[in-house]
Amino acid sequence: MLMPIMALTCLFSCTEEYDLQIEGKQKLIITAEITNLEPPYYVQLKKSMNTFVDYTEYDIHNAYGYETVQDALVIISDENAIVDTLSLAPDTITYWSDAYEDSITYENTYSGKNGYYVTSKITGTPEHTYSLQVEWNGHTYSAECKMPKAVAIDSIGDFREPTKEDDLTEGGYIPHLWFTDDTTADNYYVFCMPMSGGSIWNNTIISDKHIDSDVAGIDVFAGES
Numbered sequence: 001m002l003m004p005i006m007a008l009t010c011l012f013s014c015t016e017e018y019d020l021q022i023e024g025k026q027k028l029i030i031t032a033e034i035t036n037l038e039p040p041y042y043v044q045l046k047k048s049m050n051t052f053v054d055y056t057e058y059d060i061h062n063a064y065g066y067e068t069v070q071d072a073l074v075i076i077s078d079e080n081a082i083v084d085t086l087s088l089a090p091d092t093i094t095y096w097s098d099a100y101e102d103s104i105t106y107e108n109t110y111s112g113k114n115g116y117y118v119t120s121k122i123t124g125t126p127e128h129t130y131s132l133q134v135e136w137n138g139h140t141y142s143a144e145c146k147m148p149k150a151v152a153i154d155s156i157g158d159f160r161e162p163t164k165e166d167d168l169t170e171g172g173y174i175p176h177l178w179f180t181d182d183t184t185a186d187n188y189y190v191f192c193m194p195m196s197g198g199s200i201w202n203n204t205i206i207s208d209k210h211i212d213s214d215v216a217g218i219d220v221f222a223g224e225s
Helices: none
Strands: 028-033 042-047 073-078 083-085 092-097 102-107 116-118 129-136 139-146 153-160 174-180 188-192 203-207 214-219
Touching: 028 129, 028 139, 042 073, 042 129
Parallel strands: none
Antiparallel strands: 028 042, 042 116, 073 083, 073 129, 092 102, 129 139, 153 174, 174 214, 188 203
């Protein structure tokens, strides 16, 4: 007589704290951006670190616990011989409010304490070349880049209502765009959705390798997380 045999398998796991002891010399991290929008522009300097960062309190402009560099010489120049020596950005900004009929002071997210240096002379212009020079701790770091010509948007339309997957916290509608891609260069497009505060998107980025030269009605919020 055959008797059924029951097998009981116990699955378990254990955890143990482990210090990775990541070793390495600190490096200078330079984040610089010039756009065709109104100045000023910012350069952020901070040191690399060999530990993990707690992102519990997330702020895109925060130094995330990195050690910032506030004693560097930062210079941006352009092809028209305009030389802009940047200064540490103020920690607070004061402006006049007509609504309150008073001066309002608030904390500057691009502050010097977060390692930001601010321009005072440079204006970003498409098809102009800009040079960056940073002198710090006995070393000189330099970079040069030409701002590409801005791509003209032909039209915006065919708005759709957001779905659950879009994860928009403030509602609104999602547009489709029509424009012509410059095939002579490798372009990456960034689409910003100001009303997005969800966990999936805030910006979407697409390479022109994945689109036709004549972009007809691209959904700026479609993609893979």
